[in-house]
Amino acid sequence: MIDKPLIDRTAAASGVRRLLLLGGALILAGASLALFGRSYGEAALFVIFGVLSAIGIAAIFASALGFVRVSSRPGDGGIARDFLDSARTGLLILDRRGQVVYANRAYGDLTGASRPGDVRSLERLLAREAEAAEAIYHLANLGRDGRTGQREFRLARSLAPSGTGDAAARWYRVSVRPLTTHGGHMQAWQILDITADRKHEESSFQDLQHAIDYLDKAPAGFFAADNEDRIAYINATLAEWLGLDLVDVKPYQRSIVEFLTPGTRLIYEERAKSGAEIIDDLELVAKSGRTFPVRLLRRPVHDDSAAPGIVRTLVLDRSGENRAATPVEFAEARFTRFFNSSPMAIATLNGGGRVVRSNPVFRRLFGAEAAEGATGFAPAIKEVGHEPFRRALSEASAGRSVISPVDAELTGEKPRTVRLYLSAVPRVGADSDECAILYGVDITEQRALEEQIAKSQKMQAIGNLAGGIAHDFNNVLTIITASVDFLLLNHRTGDPSFQDLLLIKQSANRAASLVRQLLAYSRRQTMRPKMLNLTDVIADMHLLLKRVSGDHATLERQHARDLWPVMADIGQFEQVITNLVQNARDAMPNGGKITIVTRNVGAEEARGFGYAELTEGDYVLVEVADTGTGMPADVAERVFEPFFTTKEIGKGTGLGLSMVYGIIKQSNGFIFVDSRPGEGTAFRIFLPRFIPAEATATSPESAAAIASAKMDLSGTATILLVEDEDNVRAVNSRALKMRGYDVHEASSGVEALEVLEELDGKIDIVVSDVVMPEMDGPTLLREMRRTQPELKFIFVSGYAEEAFAKNMPEGEKFGFLAKPFSLRELAVAVKTMLNEG
Numbered sequence: 001m002i003d004k005p006l007i008d009r010t011a012a013a014s015g016v017r018r019l020l021l022l023g024g025a026l027i028l029a030g031a032s033l034a035l036f037g038r039s040y041g042e043a044a045l046f047v048i049f050g051v052l053s054a055i056g057i058a059a060i061f062a063s064a065l066g067f068v069r070v071s072s073r074p075g076d077g078g079i080a081r082d083f084l085d086s087a088r089t090g091l092l093i094l095d096r097r098g099q100v101v102y103a104n105r106a107y108g109d110l111t112g113a114s115r116p117g118d119v120r121s122l123e124r125l126l127a128r129e130a131e132a133a134e135a136i137y138h139l140a141n142l143g144r145d146g147r148t149g150q151r152e153f154r155l156a157r158s159l160a161p162s163g164t165g166d167a168a169a170r171w172y173r174v175s176v177r178p179l180t181t182h183g184g185h186m187q188a189w190q191i192l193d194i195t196a197d198r199k200h201e202e203s204s205f206q207d208l209q210h211a212i213d214y215l216d217k218a219p220a221g222f223f224a225a226d227n228e229d230r231i232a233y234i235n236a237t238l239a240e241w242l243g244l245d246l247v248d249v250k251p252y253q254r255s256i257v258e259f260l261t262p263g264t265r266l267i268y269e270e271r272a273k274s275g276a277e278i279i280d281d282l283e284l285v286a287k288s289g290r291t292f293p294v295r296l297l298r299r300p301v302h303d304d305s306a307a308p309g310i311v312r313t314l315v316l317d318r319s320g321e322n323r324a325a326t327p328v329e330f331a332e333a334r335f336t337r338f339f340n341s342s343p344m345a346i347a348t349l350n351g352g353g354r355v356v357r358s359n360p361v362f363r364r365l366f367g368a369e370a371a372e373g374a375t376g377f378a379p380a381i382k383e384v385g386h387e388p389f390r391r392a393l394s395e396a397s398a399g400r401s402v403i404s405p406v407d408a409e410l411t412g413e414k415p416r417t418v419r420l421y422l423s424a425v426p427r428v429g430a431d432s433d434e435c436a437i438l439y440g441v442d443i444t445e446q447r448a449l450e451e452q453i454a455k456s457q458k459m460q461a462i463g464n465l466a467g468g469i470a471h472d473f474n475n476v477l478t479i480i481t482a483s484v485d486f487l488l489l490n491h492r493t494g495d496p497s498f499q500d501l502l503l504i505k506q507s508a509n510r511a512a513s514l515v516r517q518l519l520a521y522s523r524r525q526t527m528r529p530k531m532l533n534l535t536d537v538i539a540d541m542h543l544l545l546k547r548v549s550g551d552h553a554t555l556e557r558q559h560a561r562d563l564w565p566v567m568a569d570i571g572q573f574e575q576v577i578t579n580l581v582q583n584a585r586d587a588m589p590n591g592g593k594i595t596i597v598t599r600n601v602g603a604e605e606a607r608g609f610g611y612a613e614l615t616e617g618d619y620v621l622v623e624v625a626d627t628g629t630g631m632p633a634d635v636a637e638r639v640f641e642p643f644f645t646t647k648e649i650g651k652g653t654g655l656g657l658s659m660v661y662g663i664i665k666q667s668n669g670f671i672f673v674d675s676r677p678g679e680g681t682a683f684r685i686f687l688p689r690f691i692p693a694e695a696t697a698t699s700p701e702s703a704a705a706i707a708s709a710k711m712d713l714s715g716t717a718t719i720l721l722v723e724d725e726d727n728v729r730a731v732n733s734r735a736l737k738m739r740g741y742d743v744h745e746a747s748s749g750v751e752a753l754e755v756l757e758e759l760d761g762k763i764d765i766v767v768s769d770v771v772m773p774e775m776d777g778p779t780l781l782r783e784m785r786r787t788q789p790e791l792k793f794i795f796v797s798g799y800a801e802e803a804f805a806k807n808m809p810e811g812e813k814f815g816f817l818a819k820p821f822s823l824r825e826l827a828v829a830v831k832t833m834l835n836e837g
Helices: 008-035 039-063 072-087 104-109 130-144 196-214 235-241 262-274 327-341 360-366 368-372 383-397 445-490 498-521 534-540 542-549 570-586 605-609 656-666 726-738 748-757 776-789 821-835
Strands: 090-094 100-103 149-155 170-181 185-192 219-224 231-234 278-284 291-300 309-316 345-350 355-357 406-409 417-424 435-441 529-530 551-558 567-570 592-601 619-626 670-675 681-688 718-723 742-746 765-769 792-797 815-818
Touching: 090 104, 104 185, 104 278, 130 149, 130 170, 130 185, 170 196, 219 235, 235 309, 235 670, 291 355, 345 360, 360 368, 360 435, 383 406, 383 435, 417 445, 445 498, 445 726, 445 821, 529 570, 534 542, 534 551, 534 570, 534 592, 534 619, 542 551, 542 570, 551 570, 567 570, 567 765, 570 592, 570 656, 570 681, 656 670, 656 748, 718 726, 718 748, 726 742, 726 765, 726 821, 742 748, 748 765, 748 776, 765 776, 765 821, 776 792, 792 821, 815 821
Parallel strands: 551 592, 718 742, 718 765, 765 792, 792 815
Antiparallel strands: 090 100, 090 185, 149 170, 170 185, 219 231, 219 309, 278 291, 291 309, 345 355, 345 435, 406 417, 417 435, 529 567, 592 619, 619 681, 670 681
16 A cells, blocks of 8 residues: 655646546537527526636646646656655655645655644754754755755754654755756755664674774784785784884885895795785894794785785794794794895706706896706806806815805896805705705905905006106206206307207206106195185186187086085196196097086085095085097096007107096095096096185295295305215205305215214205105204204205105294206205295
């Protein structure tokens, strides 16, 4: 039996239709009477038309109110009405003025309306219910605007009276949507009691919470991750093992790979790529740094209903705390832990060199082909190492206990060197074909460091050789220069020999310049460092560098702001930059771009360059790069060697870059070259950052540099000249005697002390060489000043003043004259020192 609607104003429409049918029948009857009987027919027609008029007026009002509708399928309305009347959801239809047009029985049951007069709209019914008023107000505004909406709310009591409904708290779902009919705009409100659904959800949620609690407190760890190994879920047990707070673990923010040791991480990543199930013994690292062995049972989920890419993994504790494990399982776990976590590549080989078993480091170092291929291990190394490896494997197969290690280079694009150790192992079981254990150690960095040290030692040895040659050559040039000066004194400008003497002196000066370059390479040239801003120095050189770079090359400067100061000799540094720009120009015969860059390089960035020789600290980087032809590796390794040049004969001495190397080294800096054929060359200079402090005493300026051209160079003082080279001593003595000085000579420091004693210390000034047999110059100075603290001293040397000044006692004062020097420069140095108070 179908319940009737509580209110249905459209029912009146069916009565009106019946009246229309009755009116039509009366019209037909009146027409018949008019045809067959005039006396009664006219009266009947008047009566019939009066009745029809009343019926028409009633039909017009019914149509205006929407109670009468014309439908081509009248049966459909009854079916829909029966469906709505029997629905579980309460339905209320309001007209545009908010008046109730229709309410089904379910609406009355939910709101407690048993009679049509009790039916009220939800807006009026719930206006004073604080829990629902806001939701109903929102829905009412949507309904008036012709929009759709839905809300759910909870009431402390049922909308139905206590006699017909449950007095407990109830949940309701209310919705509104517009209806457009022939009668105009209407609103359809629906209300449904969802208390039972909410209780079912709460029960399901409670069951889920219990299931999660069971999983969290399980005796095994568990986590779920996506295809990128990011953790989507981790249980409390595993979080406790790892020392994590579950509150801080957000889904997909951390990877399980973070908690694996480096060795076992390779195993996990290797197996995870395959997408298959994993059962393997690995090691996890807790937040505290403690490592512990585990067994992972990893299984990807291919169910379409599961989250995409989710992989579930069970984690079993394999440490000794697990009492259920047997001694055999303990031993297996310990071996697997050692084998997989070893930083050394380990593999077992059969007699043919094929890998039977390997650890992750082995596969990473030698490649998966060597670990899994059937061709054996030998193809993993270059051919030059095949024979030594075969001999070592043969010795291992024969059971020898001591086998020499084998150094070999690996095949592949990146050159790597490994040291292989093989040891024999007895065969266990008939099925075992393992005969040797191979241990591999990557010694690429060690080899690179050894080569760097060897290169540095080679450069140092060449520098010492160059410095020794320069020292001896300086003595020869001193004799030549002094002898020419003597000859020039006896020849006038018009003398035929005068031009030849000038040519000899010019050649000697040119030779002296080459000697200075050798001394620069050996880091023994005289330098006067001061605090510099390299950006300003290079900016001041711009016009000079433009001329040096030529018309075919574009010169570009890039300077960083706030450049740190450095300590360097400005003249020597300008020579370095000029030489590098000139070399860059020569490397670009068809033109190109030369770039000079200056910027600060912090200690961390300096480590990133990967130069083994570069020590820890902050630096100022000066880079001179070109887009020229570049250099092969074997040439780049030798560019700083003296007399090494790739230029044609007569176009270069091979001392330019060696001088650059020496200047930078003597400035406590570093210089490196990066070049490849066809890709240009870049020279990078690293000068240590200078932090200004209190001003320190600097060495005195060269006497010759500050001498006046009109100075009276004659004198009568007593001079002790100490020089181990007889010819040098002879010409210097002659030059000083010509100026009126009383000169005494000594060939060594010991002889000089004897002369001083013979003269009872009556010496005004000592002019001494630095490097001499038996006793060097600094030792002689200390010995003489023990008895004569105020004795004046001048050192002459082909080496830099700093090369021996650092060995002098603090506070000692002396003059310095660099070899080779002219007779006038010697006289100026002596006169200047004598005039000092």
